[in-house]
Amino acid sequence: MIKFLFKGIIRDKSRSMLPIIVISLGVSLTIVLSGFLSGAMTDMVDQNAKFETGHVKIMSRAYADNKDQLPNDLALLGVDSLVANLQVNYPDLQWVKRIRFGGLLDAPDGNGESKGQGPAAGIAINLLDASSGEVERMNISNSIVSGNLPKNAKEALIGDEFANKLNLKIGDEVTYFGTTMNGSMTFQNFIISGTIRFGVAAMDRGAILLDITAAQEMLDMEDGTGEILGFYNNGVYDDKAAIALETAFNKRFENNPDEYAPEMFTLRAQNNLGDLLDYANNMSAIFVIIFVGAMSVVLWNTGLIGGLRRYQEFGIRLALGESKGSIYRSLVLEATLIGIIGSLVGTSLGLIGAFYLQNYGINIEGMVDNSAMMMPTVMRAKVTPDLYYIGFIPGVFAMVFGNMLSGIGIYKRETASLFKELEV
Amino acid sequence: MKLSFQLAYRNLIGAGLRTWLNVGILTFTFLVIIFYNGLLDGWNQQAKRDAINWEFGYGQFHHKFYEPYNPFTLQDAHGKFNVKETKGLTPLLIRQASIYPNGRMLSITLKGLPKNQRALKIPIGNLGKHLGAIPVAIGKRMANAANLSIGDEITLRWRDKNGTFDATNVVVATIFNTTISTVDQGQIWMTLEDLWRITGLKNEATILIADTQFKDTEFEDWKYISQDKLLKNINDIIEVERASARIVYFMLLAIALLAIFDTQVLSVFRRQKEIGTYIALGMTRTQVTGLFTIEGSMYSLFSMLVGAIIGVPLFWYLADKGISFGSVTADMGIGLGDRIYPSFSPELLISSALVVIISATIVSFVPAHKIANMNPVTALKGKLQ
Amino acid sequence: MKNQLIIACLLPIWTFQVKAQDAKTILERVDKNMVSKTEITESEMVIRGKRNVQTIGSKSYTEGNQKSFTEYLYPERERGTKMLKLGDRLWIYSPSTDRTIQLSGHMLRQSVMGSDLSYEDMMEDRKLSEIYEGKVQGEETLSGRKVWILELIASVEDVSYYKRMIWIDQERYIPLQEELFAKSGQLLKRTVMSEIEQIEGRWYPKKINFKDVLKGGEGTDFILKKVQFNPTIPDYIFTKASLKK
Known part of the structure; x- marks a missing residue:
């Protein structure tokens, strides 16, 4: 039966083409929009996660208590084994080390004498290893105002404003001067590979961005780090899983009296982001429901038209002796098939679109009449797991529902009148 | 139809x-x-x-050496202002200081506003009489970061106008809740009168906050930043x-x-x-x-x-x-x-x-x-x- | 680095001249005992962090209280770092970067290596007698030694510490303790000298503990390993060129 209907769908283009195209479009639109919505709704939370809190963050207990002071003397140690352990035990998250630090930047003139100095708030991340995802995560490539990403640990990005103030150019050397984890003095030269402006207040106050290995060496923090951030591999914060992870992880250290023992915090627990997260999730859920609802109406109409168009055919089939029930069932089954095909095509297209928007986003700079933007102007979609099935709801159900409704006509109308439509 | x-x-x-x-x-x-x-x-x-209400007022005059976000400039960014010529301007003096929560030194920004000021909502008026320690106001974020609550006494160390170290206890008299983190994080507020007294910078200010829109843009050591620019x-x-x-x-x-x-x-x-x-x-x-x-x-x-x-x-x-x-x-x-x-x-x-x-x-x-x-x-x- | 600071802080005391007869006499004797025109010291600084103890070795050359040059010897991380102070100017050289950085202006008010000392603390090159009025406050017994307690109050405005209290051994003419106070009278820092030994006929503390009383922890120890009084120090030591050598 299905094989027969399937052949019908393939051979009779008028029966299949239009509905499939409409369903595919509708489904892919639903997916792209849902993805875009969750992206837009959670962009603030996301921004925080990427730049500050991670989906989960591990700090030493003492560091966590004083975290606003960037207390690297209280940093986590033995992190290589800790991170390795995390990677084995929690492979669905990507674990990255970050160090925030303060100090001074000193720019030399031609004779090596200081020509300018300024306070440096620095952040060190895994800049060199693309597999860490940090460069992408923090949108660094797009935030570079001039120059390029550092190619080795000897290069650094510095704040655009800072560079302008000290009249520094790409390729110039600056010296960082600060304090190691143990309180000794430390110096390090860096070649400026580029200047950067994030548009995120918390980041732009920082003047220097380094590779984590450079910072570890410079700050005498080999095998140490201020923070370990965990990000779910799919880029989406999973609240339930994160809370479970937090509980399980912290339980392991429950009886460890060491004030430098690691402690995990979920995104929810940091910066009071929990409420905002709830709000964003609720809002985007409401929007998605509405989208799906609206799309269902559209596709239902398509189903109706599809069914109505074929009254003549039903008339002939009735005349040939097929039972009303059998026609109705074949109609519904056919609609289901068309719905599934359309939804599959639409979901694939939609996901491609959503992934594209996730990676490239929509640049709204043109919509914002402002040259000195302090905010990221690229709106991104967020591909959440529900996008994989959400399209099937309007795609299959609405199509089937529409056909079922239009099919009721088969029962209402007399065989004769249905048949009559053929000859008119 | x-x-x-x-x-x-x-x-x-x-x-x-x-x-x-x-x-x-x-x-x-x-x-x-x-x-x-x-x-x-x-x-x-x-x-x-x-x-x-909390930070900008209706425009500000910045001392010529003042650069927001650069704490180094605070050292020199202050100057005398003529009380008569600056009618309608509320002086704000900013200095650097340290406190010692949990035995760790924490650098903070010390800000002083006149006790009877109306320009900003910082509850300076709530800072009552001295009971041994200078009463100060802090924001909620600062209170969390330094683990402080109302009535806590902490040692504040600063330098006066000559660079001489001074230290005394201050008591958290009020904790305010503001949406503006830039008047909260890492800051301690006291009356300008107290700040003048402890630093010896009488009649000096870092910023003059306007209570109405101003037309004339610059005078002497002060540069005018309009409200629009501040709100940009x-x-x-x-x-x-x-x-x-x-x-x-x-x-x-x-x-x-x-x-x-x-x-x-x-x-x-x-x-x-x-x-x-x-x-x-x-x-x-x-x-x-x-x-x-x-x-x-x-x-x-x-x-x-x-x-x-x-x-x-x-x-x-x-x-x-x-x-x-x-x-x-x-x-x-x-x-x-x-x-x-x-x-x-x-x-x-x-x-x-x-x-x-x-x-x-x-x-x-x-x-x-x-x-x-x-x-x-x-x-x-x-x-x- | 920190021993540099301590020397800088203590040196002015040793060249102290006061008006008050008693205090003046006492401090002159202290000077005679401890101060030499030039000095070469080798010392160790023990920094007790919350999590570990670090020992840093250095060699310092000083001439009066205007010039000093310090080179760090160990650990490996610090080796070759040099610091030069000439009057009110301060340069730091780091071999890893091959850069000489001058600290000036507002920079001097920043904390040194996260400690509670500012660079400015060690830049004071005026004699204490120029900036403080001193008097003998009383006598007591400290660590089993009879001491005079001297109180110094700033006589000029631009000093870092408004008041200093110094405890001086009555027999050996050597300071055993010093406390630095804020204008308000709040105690800020305390220096304690111990392990007093006679070196080349002078009584000298071999261990100095420096503590910022507002901060937690046990402070920093400065341990004297070797000292030479009045050696000849060639002039080139106190030049910027010697930083890079």
């Missing part, structure tokens, strides 16, 4: 469920557009109001939020309009006999097209009506009670209050209504337009075209 409206009305009511689904979606879109814009307007107004960052952020919101509700609108469009296509397709009949009865094709267009755009009128029934009490309530976003402490470069009170201006309501009505009319017209090309005889026969 009246007939068209009556007919359209009856047709729509007669269509039952599908009409209400379309109206429902359009209503929702309409409400979302208003709500979103109202929310952003409210947020914008609130963020600006807070920024003005907030405007920028709201502008971006608005643009992103616009994408979302254009998408919503597009879907709602697609539903109407689709319904219209279906109507034109299904009701050919009806169309033929109208023409046979003497209506011109333009009139029939008009009828169908009115039918389509009537969805938007219905949705206005339903929107008003739902929206008026809802928005009234929201504008009055505000919407809680929780207390987000993260620094997003803009104040996000515990509650945002949406603001629904008449311009917003009218423009949103026009957008919905006009766009609904256009999408209704496009399929109805086909009627003009119909052959009335075949249409009357109901022959599918």
Whole structure:
């Protein structure tokens, strides 16, 4: 039966083409929009996660208590084994080390004498290893105002404003001067590979961005780090899983009296982001429901038209002796098939679109009449797991529902009148 | 024309469920557009109001050496001001100091405002009499970061105008709650009188805060920063939020309009006999097209009506009670209050209504337009075209 | 680095001249005992962090209280770092970067290596007698030694510490303890000298503990390993060129 209907769908283009195209479009639109919505709704939370809190963050207990002071003397140690352990035990998250630090930047003139100095708030991340995802995560490539990403640990990005103030150019050397984890003095030269402006207040106050290995060496923090951030591999914060992870992880250290023992915090627990997260999730859920609802109406109409168009055919089939029930069932089954095909095509297209928007986003700079933007102007979609099935709801159900409704006509109308439509 | 409206009305009511689904979606879109814009307007107004009330005043005169965000400049960024010439200006003196929570040194910014000042909402007036220690005000974020609560005494160490170290105990007299993190994080506030006394910088200030918009731009050692310039960052952020919101509700609108469009296509397709009949009865094709267009755009009128029934009490309530976003402490470069009170201006309501009505009319017209090309005889026969 | 600071802080005391007869006499004797025109010291600084103890070795050359040059010897991380102070100017050289950085202006007010000492603390090159009025406050017994307690109050405005209290051994003419106070009278820092030994006929503390009393922890120890009094120090030592050598 299905094989027969399937052949019908393939051979009779008028029966299949239009509905499939409409369903595919509708489904892919639903997916792209849902993805875009969750992206837009959670962009603030996301921004925080990427730049500050991670989906989960591990700090030493003492560091966590004083975290606003960037207390690297209280940093986590033995992190290589800790991170390795995390990677084995929690492979669905990507674990990255970050160090925030303060100090001074000193720019030399031609004779090596200081020509300018300024306070440096620095952040060190895994800049060199693309597999860490940090460069992408923090949108660094797009935030570079001039120059390029550092190619080795000897290069650094510095704040655009800072560079302008000290009249520094790409390729110039600056010296960082600060304090190691143990309180000794430390110096390090860096070649400026580029200047950067994030548009995120918390980041732009920082003047220097380094590779984590450079910072570890410079700050005498080999095998140490201020923070370990965990990000779910799919880029989406999973609240339930994160809370479970937090509980399980912290339980392991429950009886460890060491004030430098690691402690995990979920995104929810940091910066009071929990409420905002709830709000964003609720809002985007409401929007998605509405989208799906609206799309269902559209596709239902398509189903109706599809069914109505074929009254003549039903008339002939009735005349040939097929039972009303059998026609109705074949109609519904056919609609289901068309719905599934359309939804599959639409979901694939939609996901491609959503992934594209996730990676490239929509640049709204043109919509914002402002040259000195302090905010990221690229709106991104967020591909959440529900996008994989959400399209099937309007795609299959609405199509089937529409056909079922239009099919009721088969029962209402007399065989004769249905048949009559053929000859008119 | 009246007939068209009556007919359209009856047709729509007669269509039952599908009409209400379309109206429902359009209503929702309409409400979302208003709500979103109202929310952003409210947020914008609130963020600006807070920024003005807590930090910027109506413009500021900065001492020529003062650079915001560069603590090094604070050392020298202060100067005497002439009390007579600076009428309407509230002096703010900024110095660096240290406190020692948990035995760790924490660098902070020490700010002083006149006890009887009205320019900013910092509760300087609450700093009562000295009871051994100098009373200070801190923000909630600072209180959390340094683990301080009201009544706590901490040692504050600073340098006076000659660089001589001085230290004394200060007592946290009041903790204020503000959406503006830049007057909270890492800062301790005391009366300007106290700050003058302990630093020896009598009659000096780093910033003079205006209580009205100023015309003259510079004098002596002071450079004028207008309120607009100070608020630019907030405007920028709201502008971006608005643009992103616009994408979302254009998408919503597009879907709602697609539903109407689709319904219209279906109507034109299904009701050919009806169309033929109208023409046979003497209506011109333009009139029939008009009828169908009115039918389509009537969805938007219905949705206005339903929107008003739902929206008026809802928005009234929201504008009055505000919407809680929780207390987000993260620094997003803009104040996000515990509650945002949406603001629904008449311009917003009218423009949103026009957008919905006009766009609904256009999408209704496009399929109805086909009627003009119909052959009335075949249409009357109901022959599918 | 920190021993540099301590020397800088203590040196002015040793060249102290006061008006009050008693205090003046006492401090002159202290000077005679401890101060030499030039000095070469090798010392160790023990920094007790919350989590570990670090020992840093250095060699310092000083001439009066205007010039000093310090080179760090160990650990490996610090080796070759040099610091030069000439009058009110301070340069730091780091071999890893091959850069000489001058600290000036507001920079001098920043904390040194996260400690609670500012660079400015060690830049004071005026004699204490120029900036403080001193008097003998009383006598007591400290660590089993009879001591005079001297109180110094700033006589000029631009000093870092408004008041200093110094405990001086009555027999050996050597300071055993010093406390630095804020204008308000709040105690800020305390220096304690111990392990007093006779070196080349002078009584000299071999261990000095430096503590910022507002901060937690046990402070920093400065341990004297070797000292030479009045050696000949070639002039080139106190030049910027010697930093890079």
